[in-house]
Amino acid sequence: MTSSGKTPLYQDHIDAGARMVDFHGWLMPIFYSSILDESKSVRENVGMFDISHMGEVEVKGENAFALLQNLTSNDLGAIEQGQAQYTALLNENGGILDDLLVYKISEERFFLCLNSSNTESDVNWIADQALQYPDVEVRNLSRHYGMISIQGPNSEPLLKLLTRRDLSKIGYYHFVVTLVGGHSVLLARTGYTGEDGFEIFCEWRETGSLWKQARARGKSFGLKLIGLGARDILRLEMGYSLHGADISAETTPYEAGLGWIVKIDKPGGFIGCNALKKQREAGVKRALVGIEMIGRGIPRGGYPILSGGARVGEITSGAMSPTLGKAVGLGYAPPELAEAGTPLAVDIRGKMVEAVVKPKPFVSARVKKPALPG
Amino acid sequence: MKFPEDLRFSKGHEWVSVAGDVATIGITDFAQDELGDIVFVEAPEIGATLTQGEAFGVAESVKTVSDVYCPVAGEVVEINSGLVDKPELVNKSPYQDGWMIKVKISDLSALDELMSAKEYENYVLKSK
Numbered sequence: 001m002t003s004s005g006k007t008p009l010y011q012d013h014i015d016a017g018a019r020m021v022d023f024h025g026w027l028m029p030i031f032y033s034s035i036l037d038e039s040k041s042v043r044e045n046v047g048m049f050d051i052s053h054m055g056e057v058e059v060k061g062e063n064a065f066a067l068l069q070n071l072t073s074n075d076l077g078a079i080e081q082g083q084a085q086y087t088a089l090l091n092e093n094g095g096i097l098d099d100l101l102v103y104k105i106s107e108e109r110f111f112l113c114l115n116s117s118n119t120e121s122d123v124n125w126i127a128d129q130a131l132q133y134p135d136v137e138v139r140n141l142s143r144h145y146g147m148i149s150i151q152g153p154n155s156e157p158l159l160k161l162l163t164r165r166d167l168s169k170i171g172y173y174h175f176v177v178t179l180v181g182g183h184s185v186l187l188a189r190t191g192y193t194g195e196d197g198f199e200i201f202c203e204w205r206e207t208g209s210l211w212k213q214a215r216a217r218g219k220s221f222g223l224k225l226i227g228l229g230a231r232d233i234l235r236l237e238m239g240y241s242l243h244g245a246d247i248s249a250e251t252t253p254y255e256a257g258l259g260w261i262v263k264i265d266k267p268g269g270f271i272g273c274n275a276l277k278k279q280r281e282a283g284v285k286r287a288l289v290g291i292e293m294i295g296r297g298i299p300r301g302g303y304p305i306l307s308g309g310a311r312v313g314e315i316t317s318g319a320m321s322p323t324l325g326k327a328v329g330l331g332y333a334p335p336e337l338a339e340a341g342t343p344l345a346v347d348i349r350g351k352m353v354e355a356v357v358k359p360k361p362f363v364s365a366r367v368k369k370p371a372l373p374g
Numbered sequence: 375m376k377f378p379e380d381l382r383f384s385k386g387h388e389w390v391s392v393a394g395d396v397a398t399i400g401i402t403d404f405a406q407d408e409l410g411d412i413v414f415v416e417a418p419e420i421g422a423t424l425t426q427g428e429a430f431g432v433a434e435s436v437k438t439v440s441d442v443y444c445p446v447a448g449e450v451v452e453i454n455s456g457l458v459d460k461p462e463l464v465n466k467s468p469y470q471d472g473w474m475i476k477v478k479i480s481d482l483s484a485l486d487e488l489m490s491a492k493e494y495e496n497y498v499l500k501s502k
Contacts, residue, residue, distance in 0.1 A: 030410075035410055035436040229410070232437075233436065296414070298434055298439075300439060327414075
């Protein structure tokens with residue numbers, strides 16, 4: 001393993017007093033002040049995240065669309081230029097190699113945002129598949145783009161101070177290429193928190209300037225810097241899956257409750273499609289469920305899920321939700337135990353603690369709803 | 375970061391305050407700062423017998439689960455029930471309101487193995 005990577009904001013984090021951790025080879029802030037306070041700021045006000053560790057890949061050429069249609073489970077034909085789509089890269093068994101966003105820049109040019117820990121293997125996978133498609137170029141631009149996420153109900157008012165672009169015209173899962181803080185960026189109304197917010201892709205060397213400008217402008221709003229700890233809690237409260245914890249190459253979108261990003265009858269099919277068709281006919285044997293603790297204790301990844309005293313599944317992630325004041329988690333259980341209201345228990349360090357199946361999300365999303373014309 | 379002079383400290387970042395043969399035990403300012411927001415504290419039953427160095431409970435922060443070890447052998451005579459609803463007291467007041475258990479010490483000589491405030495401060499600085 002080579003030494004840990006540093007984002008363009010590494011020194012800014014140190015200067016801000018962040019607690020740094022090694023996150024899949026990247027030195028990232030886990031928190032600045034308090035994970036609980038940071039989570040609350042995003043729900044109630046506005047927070048800013050450095051997510052420059054995320055992978056960015058450009059796929060372009062005459063056959064870029066055909067390649068990506070074959071590689072991803074969602075229907076890329078359903079989005080227009082200027083839109084983003086949540087989708088998954090699957091293996092032949094329908095297992096999730098990664099979940100990602102695809103940004104349609106033009107008919108022949110797409111931009112992918114990938115999980116940092118999977119970027120290298122994703123790029124190899126995409127490049128291997130691309131060999132069958134003439135005139136497609138796959139470029140890993142992960143070290144060329146930094147990424148800043150601004151999330152929370154005050155994200156639009158804050159961002160207004162940094163751009164002349166009319167932000168009210170950018171709908172959820174839409175993006176524009178525009179100037180923010182004097183830098184040319186890809187500005188998308190997306191996020192991983194369930195709040196209204198924006199993700200900004202900018203040149204690696206300009207990321208620091210953008211970060212400092214947003215911090216200065218954010219002072220009047222009480223903008224907080226948010227670490228990976230709060231990011232994980234915010235996404236968990238929304239029931240969003242984390243690859244490597246809740247989803248992996250061993251789980252399929254149907255098992256993970258991500259059937260909505262599988263367009264099984266997409267023209268021409270896609271890798272993993274046949275396996276998923278079979279699974280859909282046979283029915284899944286496990287389902288990713290939301291779990292809320294009734295007894296005292298916090299479910300954590302790897303803790304057994306029990307029903308009638310017997311082990312029926314496993315927690316994949318869990319935390320104390322600051323928004324709810326309750327401990328919640330995600331985990332796999334047999335489909336007959338996946339119904340909301342089903343009583344379960346979690347084995348917390350040898351103690352059987354009462355829990356119940358809850359519908360996801362645990363906290364209602366307040367993202368900006370689509371899609372604004374003009 | 376506080377290192378009160380009247381306390382003894384373990385390498386596992388627990389503190390001990392002794393009155394007669396009863397030790398009050400908690401985690402140090404350094405430990406709570408490292409863990410971040412404490413959201414759950416698991417304590418033993420009153421009457422439980424602990425050996426020196428035995429894990430007696432758990433301090434769970436938002437991100438991690440951390441065992442808490444008993445620096446002295448003895449019997450648990452009291453637990454801080456205030457931490458059930460307010461685990462954040464461990465962060466806010468690690469040496470006072472955030473204490474975890476009281477133990478009737480079975481062997482007072484074990485206290486000699488613990489560090490003074492000055493020694494613990496040096497130990498923390500070195501581990502940083």
